[in-house]
Amino acid sequence: MDILKEFENWLITTKKKKNGNTMSKSSAYKYARAVHTISEEILKIRAIDDSLFNISSISELEREIKCIKENNDFNIKNDTGRNMYSVALEYYLDFMRNRLLQYLN
Incomplete structure (x- = not known):
C-alpha cells in the first residue's frame, strides 16, 4: 500500500471529529490530497x-512542515482553504509519528 493511501486509511480509522464520529472517506481523501498538493x-x-x-x-x-508553514505561498493557499492545508499537515505528522511507534513496537 502506498503511503498516501495508508495515510487516508489511518484518517478514517483513527481520527475523530469533535462530535466523536470517525472521519468520512471523502474528508480523509481531501486531507490526503491536500498533503500531496502542498508537498x-x-x-x-x-x-x-x-x-x-x-x-x-x-x-x-x-522541520520541513515548519518551513512550509512559514512560506508565503502556502499561507495564502491555506488562508483561502480556511486552514485545511495546515490541519492536513498536522494530521500527516501525527500519522507518521504513529507509524513510527508501531514500527518500533
Whole structure:
C-alpha cells in the first residue's frame, strides 16, 4: 500500500471529529490530497528538498512542515482553504509519528 493511501486509511480509522464520529472517506481523501498538493507545490518552488512522502525521519518532517508553514505561498493557499492545508499537515505528522511507534513496537 502506498503511503498516501495508508495515510487516508489511518484518517478514517483513527481520527475523530469533535462530535466523536470517525472521519468520512471523502474528508480523509481531501486531507490526503491536500498533503500531496502542498508537498508537490512547495517542492516545485524549492522551499523543501524532498517530497513529504519520502521523509521517514520525524525531526526532518517537523522541520520541513515548519518551513512550509512559514512560506508565503502556502499561507495564502491555506488562508483561502480556511486552514485545511495546515490541519492536513498536522494530521500527516501525527500519522507518521504513529507509524513510527508501531514500527518500533
